[in-house]
Amino acid sequence: MTITASDLQELKDQFGERFITDQRTFAPYMRDMSWMLPEGEPVGAVFAESTEDVSKALAWANKHVVPVSVRTGGSGLAGGSVSYDGGLILSLHKMNRILEIDPENGVAVIEPGIINAEFNKELAKEGFFFAPDPASASIASVGGNIATNAGGLRAVCHGVTINWVRALEVVLADGRVIEVGSKTIKNVSSLNLKELFIGSEGTLGVITQAVVRIEHIPEYEPYTFFACFDSIEDAGYATIAIRAAENKPVSLELIDALGVRLVNERNPDLQIPQPGAGLLLGQAEGQSAKEDVEEFANTCREYGATAVMFEEGNRLFQVRRDAYPALSAAGMEVIGDVSVPIASLAEAIHNIMAISEKRQRRVSILAHAGDGNIHPIVECGEGIEESRAAEELLDEVCEMAVGMGGVVSGEHGIGYLKHHAVTQLLSPDTRDVQLAIKKALDPNGILTPGRKL
Amino acid sequence: MTITASDLQELKDQFGERFITDQRTFAPYMRDMSWMLPEGEPVGAVFAESTEDVSKALAWANKHVVPVSVRTGGSGLAGGSVSYDGGLILSLHKMNRILEIDPENGVAVIEPGIINAEFNKELAKEGFFFAPDPASASIASVGGNIATNAGGLRAVCHGVTINWVRALEVVLADGRVIEVGSKTIKNVSSLNLKELFIGSEGTLGVITQAVVRIEHIPEYEPYTFFACFDSIEDAGYATIAIRAAENKPVSLELIDALGVRLVNERNPDLQIPQPGAGLLLGQAEGQSAKEDVEEFANTCREYGATAVMFEEGNRLFQVRRDAYPALSAAGMEVIGDVSVPIASLAEAIHNIMAISEKRQRRVSILAHAGDGNIHPIVECGEGIEESRAAEELLDEVCEMAVGMGGVVSGEHGIGYLKHHAVTQLLSPDTRDVQLAIKKALDPNGILTPGRKL
CATH class of the missing domain: 3.30.43.10 (Uridine Diphospho-n-acetylenolpyruvylglucosamine Reductase, domain 2)
Incomplete structure (x- = not known):
């Protein structure tokens, strides 16, 4: 029109x-x-x-x-x-109020524009936290976290955003307002409409309010451990072994040697240990945090870690948040986001390095390793041809991940960027179901068309 | 036709x-x-x-x-x-095979007809368990657990069925077969179709295969505690306090005096402590299980518990599974299933007792108290009039729960039984969205029509 x-x-x-x-x-x-x-x-x-x-x-x-x-x-x-x-x-960035903090029910009611880190700052005053924790927490809104079902650094233990949302207020395409979910812990009174809207990236409705779960900040300081590897695949094998054991870390992250070096160059005071190929860093919480990280570190040694360090607290964990900005500033800025079954993590990393070599284009590896969620960071110069080459490399990574039973996005979403990949990789019948639901909820197709689905 | x-x-x-x-x-x-x-x-x-x-x-x-x-x-x-x-x-009861147990990925692949307890028996041989644990685990199928998003006795700590399903194979109304979800831990590649089918009670598709999460059986024996109360509302207040603290029990269940007496009569060897009004029983797992239950017990004492007992292991927890059969055999057999925000638990119990008194019909209380999920068990004689009177009483309980921000089903589902309640209690626009999705997926309306939605 x-x-x-x-x-x-x-x-x-x-x-x-x-x-x-x-x-x-x-x-x-x-x-x-x-x-x-x-x-x-x-x-x-x-x-x-x-x-x-x-x-x-x-x-x-x-x-x-x-x-x-x-x-x-x-x-x-x-x-x-x-x-x-x-x-x-x-x-919706001006709709950024915390409407209620309700410790007895373990929930808070928020508007979508509140920034994740701001929200957690307010919650901390009451002794609570909201676990979904994207690396971009200082600029990402909680509404955006919900709309994309964001993951982040604490997902190994605390799950992703969908595990932290109890109820939503959603505006439908025609302007009608509905409420889905409830403040209750259990609810099977309706189809799982709340879950359907979470991660739908604005294609089915616009989230205008959310009831989210909050938890007490743990009484004990976390413990952070670092393990250096001379082979990045070995860091992957160590991750698989840690993940398969009974005890789970809260976080388990992988940064390759280039990422660590760039962080150390930007911030020499940090003195992060420099691995030959990759650094595995993780955290444990709770009363037995120290013993837990020792157990994880031992597993790392079994899989070839050359050096292992511990530290009480959160301070050095910052390296993980700084890694992408440091890589990006150095021209490695096109970021991928595949997720593979955890037992295939090392093989997937190996395959990504092989794709990088074949295409003669540098790829750095960041990963929420404990979740099997890998971010290949691809070198990319100026201009459309460079972008296209980086994108094609990531397309090959996506195909590789899908071939291993993985998926083309673990936490960033499909958006505009991966729309073509989804069209190719989902079965036609699964796509049909998605499009039928889209049509049922947004018959004129006005809500973020050409994205996600 | x-x-x-x-x-x-x-x-x-x-x-x-x-x-x-x-x-x-x-x-x-x-x-x-x-x-x-x-x-x-x-x-x-x-x-x-x-x-x-x-x-x-x-x-x-x-x-x-x-x-x-x-x-x-x-x-x-x-x-x-x-x-x-x-x-x-x-x-689908003959489709009851375990197709794969994959410890490295922490998943199993099953057909829908496998019985929950049978599945757990097989998993136990490998040192694993599947947490969703309805009281009916010995006869309920895992496919049914998924189709209703069942809760159960361990949900306080381990969540409900939706938290344990990674992927589904679903047959659509027209016979097409789709796969939704993946073996990966994180996945935002598609709309949350898996979540939409979970708990849809067969109205959107038929589940023919599932990839479910499994976890290691904890190394330590659980600890069970019992706390007797002379006021069933006080048991509710103790629950609210336990749930609001940092440490969470694995289970926290409430049985009223009548339920406990009937279990003891059927099984005198058990010697469950007989409360004046209600028994709160719970479990903790892990290395600090003993200290944890002591903490919970102290909270119970603060809220008026008259006697408190501990026992290592699972043995006496059986009282919870036996309570409904015992009540049912005694003519208390019409079972309700409301869920309220946890901070409203005690008030909701109080209101149910008041409804029972007003209608001069005995109501016994069983509750997954730690989740705010209450099962009022209503006395019901033979004949249609008796059924109707029991049902009307439960309708009033549903209205009361909804008035408190609760919902009309926490875990049993809507089915045929509560269809009228949902029609009344959901907003017309929310119902419209449900029906539009139903129509999109099952245009001829052949899949369990007149149920759930």
Whole structure:
């Protein structure tokens, strides 16, 4: 449909200054942190401040069949919130309040725009935390975490976002508002609609409120351990063995030698041990944290670790958060995100290194190793050809992962970036089911079309 | 549609002896363990032995628009698998194989008909367990656990069935077979279709295979504790306090005085402590199990427990499994299943006792207290009027629970039994979304119509 001046006037009348048509003002909201570019010129941006705002904006878009991109923190890495030519930008970053902290029920009620780290700062004042912990926690919104079913650093022990959401308020494509889930711990009263909206990347509805689970901050300091390996595959085998044992770490992360060196160069005071090929670092919590990390370290030694270190507390764990920014600054900035069955981790890493060699393009490895979730970080110069070459390399990594029973995204989502991969890799019947559900909930196809599904 | 002899011949040709039209033979498959009666006479029963069987049976039913009831163990308590007049019974109880136990990936691959306790017996030989643990584990199938998203006795610590399923093979209404989820720990490659099918009670597809998570059996024996209360509400307050603390029990169950007395009468050797009003019993696992139960017991004392006992191991925990059979044998057999926010547990119990008094009908309380999931067990004599009176009492309990932010089913499901309650209690827009999804996946409405949604 062609949008007329009077159509836009409807939005101006409803939203006043919360509707912006000046592209210089809304440009920062046209993309996320991936390298995907917007398709063209949106008609404008609504800066929603309430569920009612979201409802009105979607009702307008649905009536005029205008594609809507939805955005909170903008930290996405899959182009899920990149805007459309002729589309409407719907930003929820101003809906960032904590509405309630309810320790007795172990829940908090939040708006989607609250930043993960800010939320945890407020919770900490009451002695609580919210576990889903993407490396980008300082800029990622909890609403975005829910919309992508984000993973992060503590998932080995605490699970991913879906395990921490009790209920959602969702605005449907036509502007109707529904509530799914409940404050109860158990609930089988309805289809699992809450779970369906989680991770749907804005394609089925827009999340405007969430009841999330919170837990007490553990009484004891965590213990962090570091194990250096001369073979990155061996770090993978050690991970498989740790994961298969009874005792589970809270985190188990892998950084390759290049990543560690770049972090140390940027921050010489940290003095992270420099591995020959890869560093496995992990944490344990609770009363037996020290013995637990000793057990993990012993397993690492059995699989060839050349040096092992411990430290009480969280301080050095920061290396994991700093690794991607350091690699990115050094020109390794195109990030992949595959997930394989945990027992195939070492083989998958080996295969990625082989793909890198074959294509003569440097690939660095970061991984939420304990979950079998690998982020290959691909070297990429300026220009479209370089981007394309990096992307093709990652496509081959995706195919390799799927061939091992893995999947093309462990936590970043499908978005715009991996849309073609999903189209190729899901069975046609599974795609049909997805599209039938999309059609049932968003018949005009206005909600982040061409993403995820 | 009217089914002709030649339509039935199609099934006979395809299934031979696996298709039965003699009602005396399939009568046991016409209902579950609820008090709901079948609607009339089914045309026959398919005893499926493979995914292909299920696919063919559904394709036939879809073509002829025949309603299908699906059944494995038949232990359901909500009438979800009760058969239809003119319908087809699809029994999966013969699809009961364990196809793979894969310790390195921490998963097993199973067919839906395997009985929960049998599955755990086989897993135990390898040192593993599958945590979802309904009180009916000895007769309930794992496929049924998944189809209803069953809870059970260990949910406080280990979560419910949805937390233990990695992937499903599902046959759609028209006979197409899809796979959803993966063996990986993390996966955001598709809409959460696996989660949508879990707990959908056969209304969206038929589960024919599942990849489920398994974990090592804990090294240490659990500790069991008992705390006697003279006020059943106080047992509720103690539960709230235990649940709000940092340390979580593995199980926390409530049985009222009548339940305990009946168990002791049937099994005098057990010598379960007899409370004045209610018994709270729980378990802790792991190295610090003994200290943990002592902590829980102290909390119970603070909230008025008159006597507290400990025992290493599992033996006396059996009282919880025996309580419902004992109550049922004594004429208390109509079982409810509401779930409330945990902080409202004591108030909800109080309200149920008040409803019992007002209606002058005995109600006994069993509860997965640590999850806020209450089973009121209602006295019910012979005849339709008695059933109706019991059901009306439970309807009032459901309304009360919903009024407190609770839900009408915590783990038994909606089935046939609570269909009217859901129709009343869900918002029209939420129902619309459910029905739109149902229509998208099962346009002819053949899969367990009139159930769940």
